[in-house]
Amino acid sequence: MKARRLTLSQRRQLAGVVFALPALALVIGLIGVPIGQAVYYSFTQWDGITTTWIGPSTWSQAFHNSDLWTALKNNAALLIWVPVALGLPLAIAVLLHQRVAGWKIFRSIYFLPTAISWVVLGLVAERFFAYQGTLNSIIHAIGLSGVTTNMLGNESTALSALGITFVFTMIGTNTMLFLTGLATLDPSLEEAARIDGAGRWRIFRHITLPHLSRFIQLAFVMTVIALFSALFSLIFVMTGGGPGYATTTMEFLIYQTGFSQGQFGTAALYGLILFAITGVVGIVQLRLIGSDL
């Protein structure tokens, strides 16, 4: 009896390994192994075919490259849009949570852009910022007929245009997160506070916001990760990284270095730097969803 139970447990374990194996092979082969390769290639001069070992000097050289610093600086500058990409959705979620007539339809509309490719949203944003685009129509309509903007064509404003587009693309997802958070809030808490004479702002500040803190943290992490690793489509169709290097972020620099300039080794190295940045943010995320692990 005892021996049989043991084999049952062993059989279960064996089945577990066999069931997990195909997924593990896929993830190790296409995600794990390339990380190792990237580390190796980051120490080499590599054009995709021939590899020449250089050693750690590739890293010190990379950090002397102004392109890398420009890209990192652009990424850092884009971070100022993160609070907007959280604040607006938070406000929208609170509005939706009031459940005015037709709020479900509004919810569907607000989330609709979430389904659309950032390639498409980037193309639309280009129309918005264009010389004869919506932005200038609005500016002229409010009476500033002498002012004509060309945000994407201007080195000093292109990154802001990208940031605004990024905020728009994140609204749906973040609103969704916050609305889910609000739905888990016990209405009787707010009710009790109201009976105690607390005003709307106080209720929001002291009950709603603390309750949402986990959701805000998660949204923050997801937004920052998206900022570092999901702008490729927007940049590709809106600016191509330009004008100059004005909108070249880390992920776009990797693409350009590798695929336009053929410097595979340097691009692999840049990839690792990007990985280190998102890795730190990712660890925070793992801790946030940690209760499920």
Place this chain on the structure above:
Amino acid sequence: MKTRRSVSPGRIALFVTMLAIAVAMLYPFWVMITDSLHTQSQFISGSGFSLGSWRQLSAALPVGRQVLNSTLICTVSIFVILAVGLPAGFAFAKLRFRASSLVFLGVVSAMMVPLQAIVMPEFVNITRIGLTSGYFGAVLVYAALGTPFSIFLFTTYFRGVPDELVEAGIVDGLGYVGALWRLVVPIAVPAIATVTVLQFIQIWDDLLVGLLFIQNTADRPITVGLAALASGRTTSIPQLMAGSFVSALPAMLVYLGFQRYLVKGLTMGIDR
């Protein structure tokens, strides 16, 4: 509970605000539709409407072929993700083996690896095994990128299934494959739907993988075709907007039909 929808001024202001936000969120669709309803010359002069750009769309962008490509790539990738993710999630939740929680942690960590971080070696590897002609290189990459999240989702879901159910199935002689197929998969339909919808939208909307891992222009998915069309210098904007609308439509319909699964997937792991 809430005051019965009395029409107070505050309520009206709220409604108007929400209407304004709705207008902003619908803006992309308005641009795509109105801009596409011109010929290039009408667009430049700013007057007149025509369906000309729609009629000539397929000459600039092989929409039919590319939508088919996108559909095939999405279908096969999602099939692979489900085929490897379901048993793995079952294993991590119910058939725990030695160090399985450590392995699970490793798989979940892979969720955090952005493709750009490993794109150079990935590209060379896939090219070397000759998979950049045809769809299969892209399918493999999409599957690998989508698998960690689906495993996370399935594992979390299966943990909610009572152990007794699975054990009873095993004792009844179903075997492990039978238990997975007959007992677990049927109750996992909502989780499967969540993964499918989320991955469909992700893969349909993606640019980078399709751009790099599919070398034949004829095999391009619609999102890549659109981006390539956009980078051409002589591209007609009305046609580009018409193409954008076509490429956005399938993902929009899937979203509208399966909204709650998408919401569930995006808020996974935190909504309780």
